[in-house]
Amino acid sequence: MTFNSLTFIAFFAIVVLLHSLPFSWRTKKINLLIASYVFYAAWNPPFILLLWASTLIDWQVAHWIDRTEEPSRRRLIMLLSVVFNLGMLGYFKYGGFLLQSFQSLAAMAGVDYTPPAWDIVLPIGISFYTFVTMSYTLDVYLRRARPGDSFLNFALFVTYFPHLVAGPILRPTDLLPQFERESRATGQQVRWGLMLMMLGLFNKVVIADGLLAPVADKVYGAKDALTTLDAWFGTLAFSGQIFCDFAGYTTTAIGASLVLGISLIDNFRYPYAAIGFSDFWRRWHISLSTWLRDYLYVPLGGNRKGPGRTNVNLMLTMLLGGLWHGAAWTFVVWGGLHGLFLVGERLLKQAWGHLALWKGWGGRLLLGALTYALVNVTWVFFRAHEFPNAWRVLGAMLGFGAPGKPVLTTWLIVSVAVPVAAMLAIHAYMRERELHVEVARRPVALVGVVCGAMLFLTVATQGGSSAFIYFQF
Amino acid sequence: MPSSISSSEENRPERIEPGQLGSQPYVRPLPEMRAGTAVLIALFAFAIALAGWEVYWRAWGAEPAIRNSPGLWAIQRGRLDHGEGHKTVIIGSSRMLFDVQLPVWEQVGGERPIQLAIEGTSPLPVMEQLADDPKFTGQLVIGVAPDLFFTGATYMADKFELYPKETPSERVAQWLSMTLLEPWLAFYDEDFALIKVLKRQAWPAREGVPNFLSVRKLSVGQADRNTHMWSKVENDPEYARLCQKIWAQHFGDVPFGSEEVLHKKIVEQIDRAAQAAAKLRARGVPMVFVRAPTDADYRADENRWFPRATTWNVLLEKTGVPGIHFEDYPAMQGLRVPEWSHLATADAEKYTAALQPLVEQAFAAQHKGD
Numbered sequence: 001m002t003f004n005s006l007t008f009i010a011f012f013a014i015v016v017l018l019h020s021l022p023f024s025w026r027t028k029k030i031n032l033l034i035a036s037y038v039f040y041a042a043w044n045p046p047f048i049l050l051l052w053a054s055t056l057i058d059w060q061v062a063h064w065i066d067r068t069e070e071p072s073r074r075r076l077i078m079l080l081s082v083v084f085n086l087g088m089l090g091y092f093k094y095g096g097f098l099l100q101s102f103q104s105l106a107a108m109a110g111v112d113y114t115p116p117a118w119d120i121v122l123p124i125g126i127s128f129y130t131f132v133t134m135s136y137t138l139d140v141y142l143r144r145a146r147p148g149d150s151f152l153n154f155a156l157f158v159t160y161f162p163h164l165v166a167g168p169i170l171r172p173t174d175l176l177p178q179f180e181r182e183s184r185a186t187g188q189q190v191r192w193g194l195m196l197m198m199l200g201l202f203n204k205v206v207i208a209d210g211l212l213a214p215v216a217d218k219v220y221g222a223k224d225a226l227t228t229l230d231a232w233f234g235t236l237a238f239s240g241q242i243f244c245d246f247a248g249y250t251t252t253a254i255g256a257s258l259v260l261g262i263s264l265i266d267n268f269r270y271p272y273a274a275i276g277f278s279d280f281w282r283r284w285h286i287s288l289s290t291w292l293r294d295y296l297y298v299p300l301g302g303n304r305k306g307p308g309r310t311n312v313n314l315m316l317t318m319l320l321g322g323l324w325h326g327a328a329w330t331f332v333v334w335g336g337l338h339g340l341f342l343v344g345e346r347l348l349k350q351a352w353g354h355l356a357l358w359k360g361w362g363g364r365l366l367l368g369a370l371t372y373a374l375v376n377v378t379w380v381f382f383r384a385h386e387f388p389n390a391w392r393v394l395g396a397m398l399g400f401g402a403p404g405k406p407v408l409t410t411w412l413i414v415s416v417a418v419p420v421a422a423m424l425a426i427h428a429y430m431r432e433r434e435l436h437v438e439v440a441r442r443p444v445a446l447v448g449v450v451c452g453a454m455l456f457l458t459v460a461t462q463g464g465s466s467a468f469i470y471f472q473f
Numbered sequence: 474m475p476s477s478i479s480s481s482e483e484n485r486p487e488r489i490e491p492g493q494l495g496s497q498p499y500v501r502p503l504p505e506m507r508a509g510t511a512v513l514i515a516l517f518a519f520a521i522a523l524a525g526w527e528v529y530w531r532a533w534g535a536e537p538a539i540r541n542s543p544g545l546w547a548i549q550r551g552r553l554d555h556g557e558g559h560k561t562v563i564i565g566s567s568r569m570l571f572d573v574q575l576p577v578w579e580q581v582g583g584e585r586p587i588q589l590a591i592e593g594t595s596p597l598p599v600m601e602q603l604a605d606d607p608k609f610t611g612q613l614v615i616g617v618a619p620d621l622f623f624t625g626a627t628y629m630a631d632k633f634e635l636y637p638k639e640t641p642s643e644r645v646a647q648w649l650s651m652t653l654l655e656p657w658l659a660f661y662d663e664d665f666a667l668i669k670v671l672k673r674q675a676w677p678a679r680e681g682v683p684n685f686l687s688v689r690k691l692s693v694g695q696a697d698r699n700t701h702m703w704s705k706v707e708n709d710p711e712y713a714r715l716c717q718k719i720w721a722q723h724f725g726d727v728p729f730g731s732e733e734v735l736h737k738k739i740v741e742q743i744d745r746a747a748q749a750a751a752k753l754r755a756r757g758v759p760m761v762f763v764r765a766p767t768d769a770d771y772r773a774d775e776n777r778w779f780p781r782a783t784t785w786n787v788l789l790e791k792t793g794v795p796g797i798h799f800e801d802y803p804a805m806q807g808l809r810v811p812e813w814s815h816l817a818t819a820d821a822e823k824y825t826a827a828l829q830p831l832v833e834q835a836f837a838a839q840h841k842g843d
Binding site for chain 1: 498499500501502503504505506507508509510511512513514515516517518519522523526640641642643645646649650653654660661663665666667668671672674676677678679680681682684
């Protein structure tokens with residue numbers, strides 16, 4: 001079920017009620033585990049078997065690794081988990097993509113090959129929970145942690161419904177310690193959690209789905225050449241949409257979990273105020289970027305093997321990070337562009353990073369604007385789905401190609417300009433600040449009225465229970 | 474993302490050492506404020522704003538009704554797969570939805586049909602679904618709104634697309650919505666959604682992009698999708714004129730931009746209908762096409778692009794299915810069509826009373842033919 005659905009409201013009310021009853025901590029955790037399975041099964045019940053398989057295999061593999069001293073044997077057992085998880089991901093998510101790519105390659109070699117139809121339904125959130133379970137096994141393999149004694153805690157760590165289908169991608173250390181000892185939500189946690197849920201749902205329902213998605217759909221769905229203005233507004237709309245959608249999900253997840261007394265880590269930190277791409281990736285989908293850093297970039301050698309190898313490692317990590325998002329070459333290009341920008345930033349920093357210009361507000365503003373513009377360019381490939389569409393939009397954004405036809409009405413332009421301008425102003429203001437600190441500095445009445453207004457606007461928008469964009473990943 | 478500049482993980486608890494799992498639980502920082510007061514004010518402000526919003530729409534003429542949602546359509550479609558596949562099913566576009574009154578049909582014929590017509594959408598995708606569903610063995614009434622049927626338009630495809638892939642969560646949400654919200658809240662209607670309201674304000678037109686008006690609320694529905702015209706369309710001349718103006722936005726434009734393409738589309742749709750009809754006939758399902766009344770400029774535009782001789786007549790001929798065209802029956806003349814496309818509620822009742830026996834006769838003739 002999605003957070004922005006009536007089913008979730010009813011589900012969450014029951015979960016909170018059960019969690020507040022005077023049961024033992026173990027019973028409460030069992031309730032949460034069952035609730036999490038219900039949450040997942042509400043999409044497609046049979047896929048719960050995959051979740052169970054992933055949970056059981058990584059639990060067992062982690063213990064085998066822990067009991068094994070011989071390095072080659074430990075490595076072999078670790079690979080069992082990696083092969084199982086990536087195999088499952090490959091079959092469900094990348095099977096069709098691999099077949100199509102093979103067909104294209106064969107066609108280039110002059111071989112006429114038609115692959116069989118690949119009508120496999122993608123289990124929702126599979127990319128997220130496979131990374132969660134793998135992190136457990138890999139942490140044990142890398143001797144960063146020892147496996148726990150409680151299968152219940154582990155199963156709940158994997159399945160805990162707030163993070164299950166769209167992250168944050170948690171590590172054992174993020175959740176398991178919280179499950180080990182009884183915790184009861186304080187009144188302040190409940191109240192702040194509810195406020196975060198209001199903020200998250202407002203972002204998703206009103207801003208992402210209500211205002212921005214129709215513009216992105218209109219521009220990226222247009223058949224004819226676009227004007228530069230329309231192409232930019234469509235892309236700005238998508239960049240705002242994907243942030244408000246994904247950050248809205250995460251904020252709701254953090255709030256829902258806090259109401260239950262469980263703290264989840266942040267996944268976003270005002271990314272559109274980033275100055276440079278390394279800064280961007282410390283602010284965007286933080287749990288994925290740190291996962292890729294710890295389990296891919298660092299094992300590849302990170303920055304320890306010289307500048308050339310560092311750049312190669314960066315590119316590899318980003319290309320695979322792009323592919324993680326979706327089974328299409330456009331996602332690979334998206335990741336590749338981010339890799340190139342990270343490499344470029346490193347080189348530019350080495351050459352001119354010492355200049356005083358970049359320390360002043362003018363230089364920082366310039367770099368921030370450049371980063372935002374380039375991030376928007378990368379979003380074109382993320383949103384376009386197919387290269388001809390990407391080139392059409394990108395060409396129009398850069399002023400190339402045939403003169404385009406306007407497609408956006410005045411209302412659609414306003415519905416992008418206002419929320420995107422507000423979003424950028426908020427990101428810039430909050431760049432070095434924390435939300436809970438800033439909220440506490442405002443008058444209580446103002447905070448209450450703003451929360452009430454967000455709740456009203458969310459209800460009055462009457463959004464359907466449309467899925468969050470990242471569910472498909 | 475990996476960068477050689479920083480690898481800090483400010484937000485995460487420190488890495489734990491082997492054997493020390495559980496030593497440092499992460500605790501999210503909270504605002505130091507009177508959050509309880511803030512939440513109370515938020516709930517109060519929300520309640521006041523929501524009450525005002527509800528009062529505003531009720532004063533404007535809105536009334537609570539069951540939403541014509543994809544989930545509601547899926548419930549009715551599901552009846553065919555759960556023991557009611559032998560019943561009479563109505564498919565078509567909004568005219569079959571608004572103009573056929575199920576209680577009158579039941580009163581005249583003794584059985585309440587299943588209403589699967591979808592506004593703004595050709596019935597052909599649903600006809601094809603039913604043709605491929607062996608559980609459907611009943612009778613089929615197929616509405617023909619020429620500008621939708623013969624162009625294959627599917628503006629509300631989400632309705633018939635949901636049924637085969639509806640999740641348990643969506644079914645529960647539908648039930649909660651039609652039990653707890655829809656019967657009580659007048660503002661809870663697609664036409665009154667905040668973004669739609671903002672969109673239809675008088676924004677200045679941008680050069681080259683006309684501000685087309687979207688179709689407004691026309692009907693009021695019930696749980697079994699029995700639907701009738703909204704009283705405001707019937708009783709508020711200004712609102713009726715607005716609805717006419719919305720239809721008129723596209724009058725005069727040749728569909729698909731060229732008569733050649735339009736003709737090709739018409740032929741395609743008739744072929745699709747013939748194929749689906751053949752499958753249904755092979756299973757012994759009697760069918761009838763129905764053309765409901767239209768009026769004034771709407772009718773003139775339909776007759777211009779979809780003349781009866783080259784569309785309706787060909788459809789009946791190619792499919793071998795009988796048809797009931799409103800022009801052929803005196804009882805279907807002179808009915809009130811406030812916005813040129815759908816019947817006023819009282820006239821829809823008269824129309825249904827006249828239509829039902831004709832449909833039964835058509836079915837009976839096909840059964841005899843068997």
